[in-house]
Amino acid sequence: MPEAGGTQRLNLALQGGGSHGALTWGVLDALLEDGGFSFEGVSGTSAGAMNAVALAHGFAEAAQEHSDPHEAHLAGCAQARATLTRLWEGVGTLGSLMWGVPLPGAKALMGLWTQWLSPYQTNPLDINPLRRLLEREVDFERLCATHARIPQVFVCATNVRTGRGEIFTGKRLSADAVMASACLPMLFKAVEIGGEHYWDGGYSGNPALHPLIYKTECSDVLLVQINPIEHAGVPGSAAEIMERMNEVTFNASLLAELRAIEFVRRLLAEGKLDPRRYKSVRMHRIDGGAVLAPFGSSSKVRADLSFVRQLFALGREAGEQWLAGHRGDVGVRPSVNIADNA
DSSP: OOOOTTOEEEEEEEOOOGGGHHHHHHHHHHHHHHOOEEEEEEEEOTHHHHHHHHHHHHHHHHHHHOOSHHHHHHHHHHHHHHHHHHHHHHHHHHHHHHHTSOOTTHHHHHHHHHHHOOHHHHOTTOOOHHHHHHHHHOOHHHHHHTTTTSOEEEEEEEETTTOOEEEEOGGGOOHHHHHHHTOOTTTSOOEEETTEEEEOGGGTOTTOOHHHHHSOSOOEEEEEEOSOSOOSSOOOSHHHHHHHHHHHHHHHHHHHHHHHHHHHHHHHHTTOSOTTTSOOOEEEEEEHHHHHGGGOGGGGGOOOHHHHHHHHHHHHHHHHHHHHHHGGGTTTOOSSOHHHHO
């Protein structure tokens, strides 16, 4: 992707976490409105994958309309903001329809369903309204046609057979790949792609950082994290225990990659590795987990429009605070101490 004049290169790593991904929408809106960064790579999982392809779609539209890199960048920022807005407003509209129906005990009943029945029994037709919304707002053929001129997108899904994370990018990027990345095993059937079946990418990379290290030249990575690493107190109820177990599971692969990045940085600083072969990654982070903690993990399944807009506003504020405090760190130094967070 050509670098627009006057911008700084920055990679994005976008965590998944259900409707909490709306906070990431707010962060991205602040970064795009600022316009001071060109995004070489964007890695996303689950809701992070939806944010990633929506952002790339805006830049793909601009790339086809503008030949000048600077004009394409400005137009891409505006069109990416518009695509993200349409996507999440659509999510909120769908969520309002579901949450607006007075069904006492519906959440408890759903918990029992997922505990004792599989989606092959409860959802045999594999109905997921998010797919239609995603296909309406993101032109995957256009993404493939312009992939050399827009941010590279890396979507992580977990191969059911091997248990390994798989990265979908370039011409393999599709609505199926994004839906696979967001496929919670107890709610939806595994997504089949090329004869293999996939579940949520959070089990193997939430998000995957290694594509940003090995497939891009940029050394700066901004992690937008929406799953809290630390948890105050010891969970006592069955629901609280399950929520904390999920948080730990969906952060495990990320923490492992962060430790590896810190290890390589230390060896490079000590002159024990060849800098021509290894990249010293400068990590930056927006800790949405801390912002979202008061809502609790159970709110990840809440997606009514008022809640989605509330999360967007919180994300905008977090993005603006990061820009004010750490814009000058990009290209110079990491702004988060990985050793303290991994």
